[in-house]
Amino acid sequence: MRIVAALEALKSEGKLPADLTLVGIEAAPPRGPNHGDVASNAAMVLAKSARMKPRDIAEALTDKLRSDPEIARVEVAGPGFLNITFVPAFWQQAVARIRTAGVDYGRTDLGRGERVNVEYVSANPTGPMHVGHCRGAVVGDTLANLLAFVGYDVTREYYINDAGGQVDMLARSAYLRYREALGEDIGVIPDGFYPGDYLKPVGTALAEKYGPSLLGKPEVDWLGQVRIFALDMMMSLIRDDLAQLGIAHDVFFSERSLMAGNRDIVAETIATLRDEGHVYQGRLEPPKGEVNPDWEDREQTLFRSTAFGDDADRALLKSDGTYTYFAPDIAYHKTKWERGFKHIIDVVGADHAGYKKRLQAAVAAVSGGKGKIDVIFCQLVKLFKDGQPFKMSKRAGTFITVRDVVDEVGRDPVRFMMLYRKNDSPLDFDLAKVIEQSKENPVFYVQMAHARAKSVFRNVAEVFPDLTETSRGVIDADLTLLTDAGELDMVKKLAFFPELIEGAARAHEPHRIAFYLYEVASSFHGHWARGNETPQLRYIQADNKAITAARLALVAVHAQVLATGLAILGVGAPQELR
């Protein structure tokens, strides 16, 4: 900001070309501590278009910036970096600025109230959630929190895949359990059926509701009712699992609803796209590489996704005439656009990797090119048990549920762990490690920084009972007493929070917050330990109320930023850990 102002001043003074456009200028915290508080590349970026030497621009800028009373030092370094050091007062006052902003510190109006739809989880409604679903759930939920924090109008949505063949198998499996509940020996669960015990209560409930009335009837007579019944129970199971993670969606959108009742929105969507030339009858090239023995060359109904950058056109109808998974998905995304969402975000698993382009194509086609969709991939969670890779299978009934894990380790470690990784990277999730060595989990490190801060306020009550967190004594503290380098380092970290939030929101990368909070916690723990060795550095100075008050103000904003950040992650900020 100041740099831009200085550049503008130089332009008007004729020391820089007046038509110079100021793009690509950055001011960021430098790597090393010897390069000031912020470093700017302005001189180097502008050198070419201004046809001047970087160092000359830098020198001119330096003269301008030196007149700023909040800037202590400006140095030109290396090829033309500007290293700017602020006066301590600048950072001291930052504490006041952070405190004044309060719970809104870091909040921006980036989203300008625009509506964004974040779809996440969308696990098949054929059983409870397992740990593999956790990641997308937590990443999606946190991204939704983050976008809401920066001013978007966020809708959290779950797409229920209740129209495919797998829900018929669910119904058949539930029917088996129903017969079992009525006393029949069902023997071994046949191949292809869902064998998990979680279907037993469904069978029991069916038996209670219908008695023996469904027995001995052909499938067509019971499949529909049993499917609805089982789906209902599965979805409530999943909602409970999500609640365990602290997740609540605003909308549960049923795939089946797209083609139920007297309207078939999928057919309507296809017809519209056909009118617009995006759907045609044609043939596909067989996939290259491994030969699929079942490949059969036939004319089919295709979506021209290649027109929007996809690698191949995509089939909309199976050979039996029913829709592929993709067909209702186009209609579904059309409803997102028609429901007024300017931004659409899908959080999906890595197994959908090839799906991005066709979704982008679909959204482009149904929105006339105006809709924006971002597809976020969460790489696989590799599960380890006792150091050994652990293979889960819903069909085989060997899987570890979200409930198991949350019951064992708690919501906070699970959520934090899922976020303490870039979503593009695979994630090793070792149950033994998370459970037994939970102290290695960074979540405790961050939570402890918060708890410790709170403990300072508990302890100060014995010396200065009137210096509570919200007291005038703390709020009006003389911040110029914050002079220690460790204290100012803490402030500098905290001052970066708004930029961090905005960057994470723009990039749709919630993990950045987790890493940032770790750094904030680190600056706090470091200063804390220095207090162990040097008592004068401790927050509470029994013989100096003014210094204590100033330091408490710093502790308060530290706790406040941690709490705000943790809240976005959906992780608790405990008062004490013990």
Added chain:
RNA sequence: GGUCCCGUAGCUCAGCCGGAUAGAGCAGCCGCCUUCUAAGCGGCAGGUCGCAGGUUCGAAUCCUGCCGGGAUCGCCA
């Protein structure tokens, strides 16, 4: 074979819309608890940022091509 993701310290990973001497945790070594929570802190050691080109004043970061690992490729969702 196509597409997408990944390759950074012994291990697990940050950093990636170009910026200065590449960071953290764990493991290893040396220190710090009569003292605000040691679930913590400081220090040492550890790197040809997969390889090779290219763009640039400047490349871990952008482009191309290889190599390695993972995911996926009509009639599953």
